[in-house]
Amino acid sequence: MIALHPNERILSVNRKVWYVFAAAYSIGVGLMLLPLIIVPTIGALFPVIRETPSLINILFLASTLWMWCIWVWLFLSFAAYYLDIFVVTNERVVHIEQKNLFNRVIAEVRLSRIQDITITIAGLFPTMLHYGDIRIQTAAEVSEFAFTQVTRPERLKELIMQEHRHAVAEESTLGRKSVIS
Amino acid sequence: MLIPALFLFIIAAGTLLLLTSVIAAHFFRYGVQKDKSRVIALVFVAGSILFLSVSSVLFFSIPWNDLLELISAPHFSL
Numbered sequence: 001m002i003a004l005h006p007n008e009r010i011l012s013v014n015r016k017v018w019y020v021f022a023a024a025y026s027i028g029v030g031l032m033l034l035p036l037i038i039v040p041t042i043g044a045l046f047p048v049i050r051e052t053p054s055l056i057n058i059l060f061l062a063s064t065l066w067m068w069c070i071w072v073w074l075f076l077s078f079a080a081y082y083l084d085i086f087v088v089t090n091e092r093v094v095h096i097e098q099k100n101l102f103n104r105v106i107a108e109v110r111l112s113r114i115q116d117i118t119i120t121i122a123g124l125f126p127t128m129l130h131y132g133d134i135r136i137q138t139a140a141e142v143s144e145f146a147f148t149q150v151t152r153p154e155r156l157k158e159l160i161m162q163e164h165r166h167a168v169a170e171e172s173t174l175g176r177k178s179v180i181s
Numbered sequence: 182m183l184i185p186a187l188f189l190f191i192i193a194a195g196t197l198l199l200l201t202s203v204i205a206a207h208f209f210r211y212g213v214q215k216d217k218s219r220v221i222a223l224v225f226v227a228g229s230i231l232f233l234s235v236s237s238v239l240f241f242s243i244p245w246n247d248l249l250e251l252i253s254a255p256h257f258s259l
Contacts, residue, residue: 002213058243064236068233068236071229071232075225
């Protein structure tokens with residue numbers, strides 16, 4: 001879980017579009033169902049196996065272990081997709097990149113340090129399916145934040161710009177107060 | 182033949198169970214507030230437990246010690 005500061009609230013949690021995971025999902029489901037074709041085929045080719053319950057059980061055991069392997073692989077891929085997130089709070093933007101199971105990069109920038117936001121929607125599919133890339137230029141140590149294949153990047157940009165304006169206004173109010181006191 | 186088969190089965194099931202626990206722990210630890218990561222982890226673990234139970238039942242239903250005898254029987258030819 002993301003550790004939130006006092007009075008901080010999550011405004012938006014963004015993941016890559018589900019189509020990114022759809023290819024892995026389709027392959028996984030296809031591979032899981034493969035024994036349903038292979039086992040009857042073996043049974044048809046070698047009738048002696050069909051007549052020996054022990055050998056049928058060995059085939060079923062191999063199929064179960066195969067399906068279990070694919071099940072684990074499917075969720076391994078899903079973890080890389082699902083835990084790769086771009087969070088906007090009322091104080092900061094957090095980008096958590098789950099590269100693989102033991103490779104995780106977390107970067108964050110305060111909203112007031114944001115300088116420019118660029119969105120890119122290039123190509124037929126991104127235009128039709130409303131997804132694209134968002135790049136945030138910052139005045140922080142990490143000069144650019146990039147999150148690719150996000151749903152409706154224009155809405156996300158508007159949200160970040162709106163919260164950026166609030167953050168800058170709040171900071172300048174606090175600055176004026178400290179100068180007066 | 183039971184011992185080598187059991188050894189291989191324990192290695193395979195143990196590896197898959199270890200991976201299951203690591204992946205489920207990732208979903209539990211690294212989810213975001215109010216998302217479905219815990220439900221996903223539970224579904225994943227439930228699926229793995231189901232696969233473990235089915236494969237264990239199938240493994241112990243096979244007469245491993247009689248298997249060589251069965252395959253080398255004269256009536257048995259592929």
